Amino acid sequence: MDSSVAQTSESMTFSGQSGEYFRIWIVNVCLTVVTLGIYSAWAKVRRLKYLYRSTHLAGGSFDYHAAPVAILKGRLIGLGALAVYLISGNLLYGIDALIFLVILAFIPWVLVRSRMFNMRNTSYQNIRFSFKPVYGRAYEVIFGYGLLVGITLGILYPYYRYKRSDLIVSNASFGNLPMQLGAISREFYVKYLQATLIFILIMVLSGMLLTSGIDFSELFSGNEKSADSSPGTVFGVGLGVAGLLLAYFVVFSFLRAATTKLVLNNTTVGEHKIQCHWNISRVMFIQTSNIVAIVFSAGLLIPWATIRLRRYQIENLSIAIAGRIDEIMAVQSAEVSALGDELGDVFDIDIGL
Amino acid sequence: MTGYSARYFDGRMAAFRPVRVHVIGADRLQVRDGAQNPVFRFDEITVQRRLGHHPAIVELPGGGRLEIEAADEFHAAIDPLVGSKGLVFWLESNWLTVALLLALTAALIWAAVNYGIPAAARQAARAVPVSVDTMIGEESLQILDSYMLAPSELTAARRAQLTGMFAGIVAQVGDKHDFRLVFRKGGKIGANALALPSGVVILTDELELLAGHDEELAAVLAHEVGHAVHRHALRAIMQNSLVAGLMVSVTGDVGSISSLAAGIPTLLAERSYSRDFEREADDVAYDYLRAANIDPQRFVDLITRLESTQGRAGTSNLLATHPSAAERSRQD
Numbered sequence: 001m002d003s004s005v006a007q008t009s010e011s012m013t014f015s016g017q018s019g020e021y022f023r024i025w026i027v028n029v030c031l032t033v034v035t036l037g038i039y040s041a042w043a044k045v046r047r048l049k050y051l052y053r054s055t056h057l058a059g060g061s062f063d064y065h066a067a068p069v070a071i072l073k074g075r076l077i078g079l080g081a082l083a084v085y086l087i088s089g090n091l092l093y094g095i096d097a098l099i100f101l102v103i104l105a106f107i108p109w110v111l112v113r114s115r116m117f118n119m120r121n122t123s124y125q126n127i128r129f130s131f132k133p134v135y136g137r138a139y140e141v142i143f144g145y146g147l148l149v150g151i152t153l154g155i156l157y158p159y160y161r162y163k164r165s166d167l168i169v170s171n172a173s174f175g176n177l178p179m180q181l182g183a184i185s186r187e188f189y190v191k192y193l194q195a196t197l198i199f200i201l202i203m204v205l206s207g208m209l210l211t212s213g214i215d216f217s218e219l220f221s222g223n224e225k226s227a228d229s230s231p232g233t234v235f236g237v238g239l240g241v242a243g244l245l246l247a248y249f250v251v252f253s254f255l256r257a258a259t260t261k262l263v264l265n266n267t268t269v270g271e272h273k274i275q276c277h278w279n280i281s282r283v284m285f286i287q288t289s290n291i292v293a294i295v296f297s298a299g300l301l302i303p304w305a306t307i308r309l310r311r312y313q314i315e316n317l318s319i320a321i322a323g324r325i326d327e328i329m330a331v332q333s334a335e336v337s338a339l340g341d342e343l344g345d346v347f348d349i350d351i352g353l
Numbered sequence: 354m355t356g357y358s359a360r361y362f363d364g365r366m367a368a369f370r371p372v373r374v375h376v377i378g379a380d381r382l383q384v385r386d387g388a389q390n391p392v393f394r395f396d397e398i399t400v401q402r403r404l405g406h407h408p409a410i411v412e413l414p415g416g417g418r419l420e421i422e423a424a425d426e427f428h429a430a431i432d433p434l435v436g437s438k439g440l441v442f443w444l445e446s447n448w449l450t451v452a453l454l455l456a457l458t459a460a461l462i463w464a465a466v467n468y469g470i471p472a473a474a475r476q477a478a479r480a481v482p483v484s485v486d487t488m489i490g491e492e493s494l495q496i497l498d499s500y501m502l503a504p505s506e507l508t509a510a511r512r513a514q515l516t517g518m519f520a521g522i523v524a525q526v527g528d529k530h531d532f533r534l535v536f537r538k539g540g541k542i543g544a545n546a547l548a549l550p551s552g553v554v555i556l557t558d559e560l561e562l563l564a565g566h567d568e569e570l571a572a573v574l575a576h577e578v579g580h581a582v583h584r585h586a587l588r589a590i591m592q593n594s595l596v597a598g599l600m601v602s603v604t605g606d607v608g609s610i611s612s613l614a615a616g617i618p619t620l621l622a623e624r625s626y627s628r629d630f631e632r633e634a635d636d637v638a639y640d641y642l643r644a645a646n647i648d649p650q651r652f653v654d655l656i657t658r659l660e661s662t663q664g665r666a667g668t669s670n671l672l673a674t675h676p677s678a679a680e681r682s683r684q685d
Contacts, residue, residue, distance in 0.1 A: 020405050023445040029603055030454040031441075033461050037602050046404065046441070053407045060367070063410075086594070125369065126362035126418040175367060295617060299604060300455075 007320045009275065014314040016054035018304045024050055025303040041072035051306075052122065055314055058321075060125035066117070074117075108138035111168075119172055127175040134171045141167045158192040159185050165263045177270030184266050191258045199251045206243025250284070257283040264317065271322035278316050286312055357421045360408075361386060364416030374411075374419055374427075379434050382411070384419065395435050403428050403442040465599060466622050471629070474591040478584040483529050486587060490551035494535070497547075497555070505536035505558050512536055515556065518567065522575050526641045528582050534574070544659060548577035550586035563658055571645070572638050572652035579637025585630040589623075596622045 028043035048064040055062045081103055088095045112135050119129040145160040162185040169181040257280050264276035290305035360369040361384060373385040383392045393413060401410040409424040421427045432439055444450045505512070519534040530552030539545050539557030547555040554577045556570070564570045580586075600619045635652075642649050 015406075017406070023448070023451045024405065026451050026455050026458070027441060027444045030458040030461075032602060033458055033465075033599075040602055049401075050405050050407075053404070060369070061407075125367040126364055126416075127367040298618075302604060 007322055009318050009320050010058045011318045012314050013056045014054055014311045015056060016051060016307045016310065018307045021050060021307050022303040025306075038072065041068040041075060044068075044071055051310060057124065057319060063123050063126070064121055065123065065128075066121040070117070108142045109135055111142070112138045115168055115172070124174065129172060129174050131168075131173075132171040134167070137167060137171070158188040161192075161259065162188040165259070169263060169267055174269050177272075180268050181263060182266035182268075184262060187262055187266075188259065191255065191262060194258070195251045195255050198254060199247050202243065202247035202250060206240060206247070209243070210240055253284050253287050254280065257287075269319075273320040273322075275318045275320055276316065277318070278313065283309075283312065356385065357423050357427050359384075359419045359421040362418040362420070364418065369420075372419070374421060376430055376434070382431075384413075400428075400431055400435050400437060402437065403432075403439055462599065462603065466596060467625075470592050470595045470599070471588075471626065473595065474588040477591055478588050481584070481587060486530065486550040486581070486584065487552075490549035490553065490586065493549050494553060494555070498537075501541050502537040502555070502557075503540055505538055507536055507558055507561060511561075515561075515567075515570065518571055519554070519574055521645070522571060522578055522641055525644050526575055526582065526637050527578055530581050532578065532581070544662065546573045546577050548580040550581060550584070552581050554578065554581075563662070564655055565658070566651060566654075568642075568647045568651040569655035569658075571647065572642055572649075573655055575641035576634045576638035576652070578641075579634035580630070582637065583630070583633050585634070589626060589630065592626050593619075593623050596626075 024046065028039075028047060031039040032043050045064065045066055045068045048066075052062040052064045085096055085099045085103065088099050112131070112133060116131045116133060119131040122129045141160075141163045145156065145163050149156045149160045166181045169179055172179045257278065261276045261278045261280065264274050267274045286309050290301075290309060293301040294305055356373040356375045359372050359374045361372040362369050370386060372387075375383045375385060377383050377392065380395050381392050382395065382398060383390060397414045399412040401412065403409070403424065407424065409421040409427040411419040411421070413419065428437075428439065431437075444454065507515075515536075516534050519532070523532045532552040532554065534554050534556060537555055537557055539559045542557065544559035544563045545555075545557050546560055549555070554574060556574070560573070561570065564573075597619050600616075638652055639649055641647075642652065
């Protein structure tokens with residue numbers, strides 16, 4: 001990078017409001033339930049339009065342009081495939097395994113189609129993003145590297161995740177500015193190692209609690225007829241399972257946040273650089289407290305939780321713009337490919353980074 | 354007509370120019386940019402529906418876009434002219450309608466879970482032939498035998514006696530299913546009776562031992578036959594799938610971690626369905642006992658015996674799949 005070129009750092013801002021989004025969300029849910037799910041495609045478009053239009057950078061905003069009908073078609077196809085899979089298993093033994101393999105074989109194709117659909121329908125200052133139709137590369141990454149992960153008993157998994165992120169970032173562009181992910185496979189390994197250590201720590205703590213000699217059967221009195229202290233054992237096992245679930249949850253949310261931050265921090269859009277300033281513990285805290293709030297509010301706090309997380313994530317993102325602020329203005333719209341909006345995103349795969 | 358200040362994006366560059374937008378007559382829009390000042394007919398443009406506090410957005414032919422800050426005024430002027438009713442926005446914009454819709458949604462979900470879904474499953478199950486039930490249950494006995502059950506130690510005479518009793522029960526409350534009574538040593542599952550969807554009913558030696566009278570066993574066997582007759586396995590699969598689908602579609606657009614929270618209401622609904630099925634099977638048991646002139650107390654006796662050995666007292670009823678003996682005795 002030419003260090004003599006001045007770099008201005010522009011922070012992203014988020015203007016979404018909980019109260020406003022709550023009202024949008026309630027109407028979405030109600031209409032979806034009343035229409036037995038058909039409205040869900042319109043609900044998704046409305047929701048994303050609101051969230052994207054609330055996201056700002058250098059005075060401009062993003063937007064979402066998908067046609068709800070395309071999304072509905074995609075969802076119906078996804079539902080159809082699911083139904084075929086479920087029913088076939090009960091009709092003819094073994095055929096559901098076959099159908100599962102067929103569905104599996106489509107996954108890389110669906111991934112690319114979804115990415116193309118979603119990027120093509122996302123814009124910043126009215127210029128669309130795009131994604132190259134790299135079907136071959138998708139099969140290479142998901143089945144090629146995926147297979148290697150199995151062969152190496154999981155050791156290659158962080159590398160596979162890096163290749164997947166590379167696939168979905170480095171084939172995207174904003175207008176005529178190509179996006180690129182840096183070579184960060186080593187950094188991916190570091191994150192997965194950290195995650196493994198966290199997992200081990202939690203399991204050790206749970207194990208210590210289990211074997212600390214606390215006699216759980218004392219908690220279940222008035223049951224002298226019982227031959228074995230089964231309630232006590234059940235509680236102990238339950239605690240062990242809870243510990244395992246907690247470990248999985250913590251590790252999963254850590255990895256999600258940490259790898260996303262890693263990818264964002266190493267993504268360039270043309271000459272411009274994305275900068276991610278997330279504090280990972282803070283993101284994990286927000287996600288955890290969100291779930292608690294959602295459970296205890298019977299779901300009513302879902303819109304609040306969404307805005308809260310998104311606000312933190314976006315307001316701690318900035319773009320280092322190479323050159324003057326005017327530079328970001330001179331992005332031209334790339335040639336529009338003929339493919340695109342017919343199918344929507346089947347299975348609604350949320351890829352993330 | 355009044356003009357509105359706006360940003361104009363031409364769709365070729367990520368840059369905007371400040372312009373003024375004027376509504377001309379009842380069918381045209383002019384963009385005064387100080388140069389060409391193009392005019393567009395309403396049927397050429399798309400006015401995006403009002404959403405939140407954001408600027409009004411007009412999409413122009415050729416990929417251009419207008420963002421008008423004074424959204425309220427602009428929409429008030431143009432919506433009636435382009436025939437946009439703004440119904441969804443109106444529903445969203447006042448707390449009263451939101452509260453009403455929230456109440457409506459809650460009522461609909463409650464009605465769906467408690468009435469709609471069970472009714473739909475009951476109807477659908479009627480359309481499914483009995484042969485499908487057989488397929489669902491086919492593998493189950495082999496799996497149970499491999500992992501949990503051992504051969505029965507009851508004498509051949511005793512088995513013949515119970516088989517005869519079972520035939521009487523099937524004659525009274527059975528149906529087209531191919532009912533068969535099989536005997537096993539329960540082992541890990543202890544004193545128990547299981548009904549497979551195909552019509553196979555498993556009776557464990559431990560339960561035979563626990564029962565104080567053969568009429569208690571008759572009650573339990575009739576209960577199990579009830580499960581098969583009422584297609585509970587099939588209906589459970591249908592209902593649980595529908596509930597899961599409902600929960601996912603309601604909370605769906607939240608993100609994978611938060612959808613964990615959707616699992617809790619699903620679990621509660623499934624347990625409630627399980628209790629309803631148990632009650633239905635209990636009804637079949639009581640029907641049989643009445644028809645055979647057996648004291649219904651026999652059934653309660655056996656349940657009580659089972660509970661006292663398995664330490665059920667005190668377990669919260671909400672999480673239990675089976676109604677307690679106290680509840681069941683209230684049946685008659």
